[in-house]
Amino acid sequence: xxxxxxxIVFRDLLLATRSGGSWAQGSIFFILFIMLAAFxxxxxxxERGFIAPALVWLAVTFASQLSxxxxxxxxxxxxxxxxxxxxxxxxxxxxxxxxxxxxxSNFAPILLLSPFAAIMLxxxxxxxPILMISLLVGGPAIVLIGAMASALTAxxxxxxxxIVLISGPLLASPLIFGVGAVQAGVINSVAMKLLGAxxxxxxxxxxxxxxxxxxxxxx
Amino acid sequence: MVRGANGSGKTSLLRILAGLTSSYSGKLQHKFGDSxxxxxxxxxxxxxxxxxxxxxxxxxxxxNLAIWNETYKQHGDISTAxxxxxxxxxxxxxxxxxxxxQKQRLALARLLLSNSQLWIMDEPGANLDSAxxxxxxxxxxxxxxxxxxAIIASHDQINPDAPTxxxxxxxxxxx
Numbered sequence: 001x002x003x004x005x006x007x008i009v010f011r012d013l014l015l016a017t018r019s020g021g022s023w024a025q026g027s028i029f030f031i032l033f034i035m036l037a038a039f040x041x042x043x044x045x046x047e048r049g050f051i052a053p054a055l056v057w058l059a060v061t062f063a064s065q066l067s068x069x070x071x072x073x074x075x076x077x078x079x080x081x082x083x084x085x086x087x088x089x090x091x092x093x094x095x096x097x098x099x100x101x102x103x104x105s106n107f108a109p110i111l112l113l114s115p116f117a118a119i120m121l122x123x124x125x126x127x128x129p130i131l132m133i134s135l136l137v138g139g140p141a142i143v144l145i146g147a148m149a150s151a152l153t154a155x156x157x158x159x160x161x162x163i164v165l166i167s168g169p170l171l172a173s174p175l176i177f178g179v180g181a182v183q184a185g186v187i188n189s190v191a192m193k194l195l196g197a198x199x200x201x202x203x204x205x206x207x208x209x210x211x212x213x214x215x216x217x218x219x
Numbered sequence: 220m221v222r223g224a225n226g227s228g229k230t231s232l233l234r235i236l237a238g239l240t241s242s243y244s245g246k247l248q249h250k251f252g253d254s255x256x257x258x259x260x261x262x263x264x265x266x267x268x269x270x271x272x273x274x275x276x277x278x279x280x281x282x283n284l285a286i287w288n289e290t291y292k293q294h295g296d297i298s299t300a301x302x303x304x305x306x307x308x309x310x311x312x313x314x315x316x317x318x319x320x321q322k323q324r325l326a327l328a329r330l331l332l333s334n335s336q337l338w339i340m341d342e343p344g345a346n347l348d349s350a351x352x353x354x355x356x357x358x359x360x361x362x363x364x365x366x367x368x369a370i371i372a373s374h375d376q377i378n379p380d381a382p383t384x385x386x387x388x389x390x391x392x393x394x
Contacts, residue, residue, distance in 0.1 A: 003289075003292075004290075007286070007289050007290060011275075011286050014278070014282070015275060015277060015278070018277035018278065018313075019277060077271070078271055078272070078273065078274065078275065078276070079269055079270075079271025079272050079273040079274075080273045080274075080275070082239060082267060082269055082271060082273065083267055083273035083287070083329070084290070085238075085239065086237050086238065086239065086265040086266075086267035086339075087264055087265070087267075087290065087291060087333065087335075088264050088265075089290065218239055219239070219240050219241070
């Protein structure tokens, strides 16, 4: 099982290096969003500092959904998934591997850019560590909810907008509690605990639903 | 060998046998040693070659095969597989630069690495010239000599020398 998982992750990371930089779509969108937000907010440092964590969370949420359109659809359309299943390999392991590789290639770069984005928007430097912790705790929920929508729409052409429409309402909860956790300013706040609970709930639900959706698409 | 007109259900039949379509009742068993497989329950290890070839366009031929070789855990000889399908000279080329026939040959090399005793092939001669069809007949002959069997949906291009049973599917008129 571990070797199959490693194989999927290795293959996807190799494909990411050959994809002409499509893995960086989310990161580029994130940088542009933050730059334009900084211009839009103007020079008032006090006002910018107050809403900076909310804007970073919003940018991370949107940016992480951008590249989810091809998460499962490529393997479904080129027949790789059929070959994987007919060789009696686990679809569940496949889904977990895809989620992990997406986290590394697409979400991790956005996560690494987040502290710089927060400082650029004028956030108090003391709030940056708690912002990072909130993104680490809530990040899985964002990716897992988006992946679920990606699996449900994997057999549709141009499903990008549909993914956002499906995942959008579900992303409200991690967004609310993520910003709340940063505003609370402490690591063991109620908002942070609820954020962790949403991530754990998504971790249980998303692979199961994604696997079922892909199985239906294979029929 | 499954034959029949377009739309007679050849692909549907093969997908059911491969366990890809499970919404049909019934059971199919075939014994290889002590193993047996049931459609829709546990399909076992099947060498599947469908209309979609299972190749990554951005990777080279050899990289595609290396990844499938690891997946199949058979540690087959990639060079030999490429030689058998006559793609040794194009092994470093990305798949997107290959012709449709070369991609089909590469998919056949993937099938060879699977080392499955049961091959299920849907129109394996698609995009292949007469030399390609002859290659499939040779590979089927070798597969048969090693105790393997193949279920193939095909029109008249492929006529293997190995012992072959023919099934012809007829279209049923519906009201």
